Amino acid sequence: MCHNIIDGRYHTACGHFYAMSTRHHDCLRPNCLFSRRHTHLTGCRSPGCVRLMALPVRNPIRISPTVCSDCISRERIGSLGVQR
Numbered sequence: 001m002c003h004n005i006i007d008g009r010y011h012t013a014c015g016h017f018y019a020m021s022t023r024h025h026d027c028l029r030p031n032c033l034f035s036r037r038h039t040h041l042t043g044c045r046s047p048g049c050v051r052l053m054a055l056p057v058r059n060p061i062r063i064s065p066t067v068c069s070d071c072i073s074r075e076r077i078g079s080l081g082v083q084r
C-alpha cells in the first residue's frame with residue numbers, strides 16, 4: 001500500500017512536528033490504485049485492487065532541541081496572563 005512521507009521539522013522539547021513537504025512513496029504493486037505500476041490505467045473496477053492509502057509517515061529531516069514557535073508564543077501569552 002502506498003503512503004505519503006511527510007518531511008518536516010521535529011521539536012524534541014515540545015514534541016511538535018511541522019510538515020515542510022510531502023512526497024508519495026510508491027509500493028510498486030500492480031493492484032494498488034496509487035502506484036504507477038497499477039495495471040488498470042483507467043476505470044479500475046477490480047475488487048482485488050487497493051483503493052486506500054496507508055497512514056502517512058513522518059520523516060523528521062530537521063530536529064530542533066528547542067520548543068516550536070507556536071509553543072514560544074503560547075508561553076509568552078501564558079506568562080502575560082499570570083502577570084495580570
Ligand SMILES: [Zn+2]
Nearest residue numbers: 001002027032
Ligand atoms: Zn500502493
Ligand SMILES: [Zn+2]
Nearest residue numbers: 040044046049
Ligand atoms: Zn486496478
Ligand SMILES: [Zn+2]
Nearest residue numbers: 014016068071
Ligand atoms: Zn510546540
